Amino acid sequence: MVRSHNEDSVFGNPHRGLVILADGMGGYNAGEVASGMATTVLSTELENAFVARSPDTPEADGGRYAQAAIRDRVARANAAIFNAAASQPQYAGMGTTLVLALFHDNRLTAAHIGDSRLYRLRGDALAQLTRDHSLLQEQIDAGMISAEEARHSQNKNLVTRALGVDPQVETEIHDHEVLPGDLYLLCSDGLNDMVEDDEIALTLQSLGANLELAATQLIQMANDNGGRDNVSVILVKVLREFPAATGWWAKFLNCFK
Template sequence: MDISQALKIVARTDPGMVRSQNEDAVFANPQRGFVVLADGMGGYNAGEVASGMATTVLGTELDKAFAQRPPHERVAGGKLWAHAALEAEIARANGAIYQAALSQPQYAGMGTTLVAAVFHDNSLTVAHIGDSRLYRLRGEEFQQITRDHSLLQEQIDSGMLTPEEAKHSQNKNLVTRALGVDPTVEPEIRDYEVRVGDVYLLCSDGLNDMVDDGEIGMTLSALAANLELCATQLIQMANDNGGRDNVSVILVKVAGDFGVPRGIASWLARLLAWLK
């Protein structure tokens, strides 16, 4: 099945109940099977600039990269093209944001979190920086796939805080990695198998700081058949609980198989494409 038919995608962003500016940005490319979410930081409108630059650069350049060759192809060293393209374009976005911050005083110190998901050949390649997250609902199991690059996560990992204590910490928004703050940045990039029926949620911390994981999971389970309603409900829940930050969600439901044909199936697929 063509990837644009195999994936159902909904992307939403909302300023929340407290902030006048929306420093989050979302991007979806159903034809190429990838989505990007960024949560900006910085004074004035600098956070909005950083997240907008991140989604624009990645959205434009990944589209070009995957038009050049499909994400599942192997390149030098056996690396997936999805990995190579994400590394290259994240570095490009990082450089663009960093240089803008250096050259324009009003943008000094700006940066953004990032989570990007590329679907290809019944697989998923995820790149993330900071504390924007990717979750997966598979059957009745709802789990966080990414691990925050944050002071809070480091405190949990070291045993200084329990996950329960972390919910009430004052250090929720201190990230240990961000896009555009330093000349170089190291994204965390991982691959996962995908199954038909999976629902993936990318979100800024404006959602998971306001709504606990259990409620998010129950909402996805109840409304997975209607992604538009599900996205609306998740944002509403965050706002009902105070909406102290901008809230962004991208939902991706896997509606069909999008494996790459191999062998005789591949030859037939190419023949049919040529005959069209």
């Protein structure tokens, strides 16, 4: 309702169980460029990586290839954005948040940088699976302010980690168990800054059977509450188990972005 152009970018491929959301930052249209580069580079690189090698392949350290591949490809995307910003003055200082989810072998590998979020609705319980890389979150963790005070702070959107701003970036990656019936929400802060978590939960509980309607309703709620930022959401519903031996992601995931 306020921004003149959209700096968010989204990508979803249920055939690969891969969804990506990025919220760009920077002057002029630089944020849009950064988020677009992030989704383009990561979607292409990761799809190619998992064609060549299953994400469930064991690594020497006992982990799975999924985490190693994501970490490596995020580093490449970071370098691409950073180098573009360094070589083109109009893009100087651009960067983007990132939240990425890969569904494989009845699990979810989630990666994030910045304050775009991943939520899970399981039954009636909404859980935030990512923890913001932001000044406000650091202040909450230090006991300087409460979560309620943070909602009304003037320091929103001050991220402590972003893709493409520095030569290297630390990607936070975790694996989570996935159950049939789970509903996952990836969103830019344009949603959760405008809509309380309990309102998000109620919307997903009541409309979760229709992902398109639920996504439309979430965006409308953010805009009705002021719409001070771009609002992007991706919803993924897990229909049944998807063990690694099958690999037919489209049969088991319903995705709307």
